[in-house]
Amino acid sequence: MISSATDPALRAVGLAKTFTLHAQGGIVLPVFDNIELTVNAGECVCLVGPSGAGKSTLLRSLYANYKPDAGKILVVHRNETVDLLAAEPWEVVEIRRSAIGYVSQFLRVIPRVPALDVVAGPAIAKGIPADQAKALSKTLLTRLNIPQRLWPLAPATFSGGEQQRVNIARGFVVDYPILLLDEPTASLDAANRATVVDLITEAKARGAAIVGIFHDEEVRRAVADRLFAVGKLSADDWLSQLAAGKVAV
Ligand SMILES: Nc1ncnc2c1ncn2[C@@H]1O[C@H](COP(=O)(O)OP(=O)(O)OP(=O)(O)O)[C@@H](O)[C@H]1O
Known part of the structure; x- marks a missing residue:
């Protein structure tokens, strides 16, 4: 399908997800149903809802880490709108490489790979020359306060916060049109x-479409253009229950 300039960067249509717990008698756990989410270039949509509502599951589904039971995930890739759910696994890898950045909650540590290379990896995979990719990575690591002495070390021994900052740098080293932030x-x-917050604001300004989960209210307020409720509560109800201390994020 050829995309038009007005196509949203990311669209989830009729998305439904259940988990089947094979090790527990095949119990089927419904998570969400009929998700309709449209994210335009330059917009940041924050997923909200009580703990366990399915926010991370939706984000992982949008990256095709989880396979929804029904629906479509439409993304613009090389001037075409493609359905990530209908794509072959090799196409998913290719679409991710150029179109979708994903910052997970925790860094997947690769043994013996130095932090600088962990960050530069996605840029090099996308075809950016190694010296340029490393220069970009150094800038990001500096902005995220990772001391230079740690750059040649593998992040396995880094603190939780240091690992997360390496993870963030890796997610922002490519100017992805779509960014998913958990x-x-x-x-x-x-x-x-x-x-x-600055990195997200800059990404929005260059036209990135962002879907994020932010438990920090201040961060959410600073970056969100829109809230999208996952689960039974509407975004307004969730906000008022949150203010009343009735739900945990
Ligand atoms: N891999 C999995 N297998 C089985 N059930 C899962 C799996 N991942 C998530 N779930 C279940 O799906 C539901 C939604 O989980 P999810 O992590 O998406 O919620 P969340 O809204 O992101 O919660 P939180 O805010 O606490 O992180 C939960 O009931 C969880 O137990």
Whole structure:
């Protein structure tokens, strides 16, 4: 399907997801149903809802880490709108490489690979020359306060917050048209949270479509253009229950 300039960057249509617990008698756990989500270029949509509502499951589904039972995930890739759910596994890898960045809650540590290479990896995979990719990575690591002495070391021994900042740098090293962020600020201090807010604001300004989960209210307020409720509560009901201390994020 050829995309038009007005096509949204990301669209989930009729998305439904259940988990089948094979090790527990095949119990089927419904998570969400009939998700309709449209995200335009330059917009940041924050997923909200009580703990267990399915926010991370939706985000992982949008990255095709989880396979929904029904629906479509339409993304613009090389001027065409493609359905990520109908794509072959090799196409998913290719679409991700150029179109979708994903910052997970925790860094997947690769043994013996230095932090600088962990960050530069996605840029090199996308075809950016190695010296340029490394220069970009150094800038990001500096902005995220990872001391230079750690750059040649593998992040396995880094603190939780250091690993998360390496993860964030890796997610922002490519100017992805779509960015999926799963609690990127969860283990960060105020100064690094502010840097992440700046990175998100800059990504929006260059036209990235962002879907994020932010448990930090201040961060959410700073970056969200729109809230999208996952689960039974509407975004307004969730906000008022949150203010009344009746739900946990
Ligand atoms: N891999 C899995 N296998 C089985 N059930 C799962 C799996 N991942 C998530 N679930 C279940 O799906 C539901 C939604 O989980 P999810 O992590 O998406 O919620 P969430 O809204 O992101 O919660 P939180 O805010 O606490 O992180 C939960 O009931 C969880 O137990």
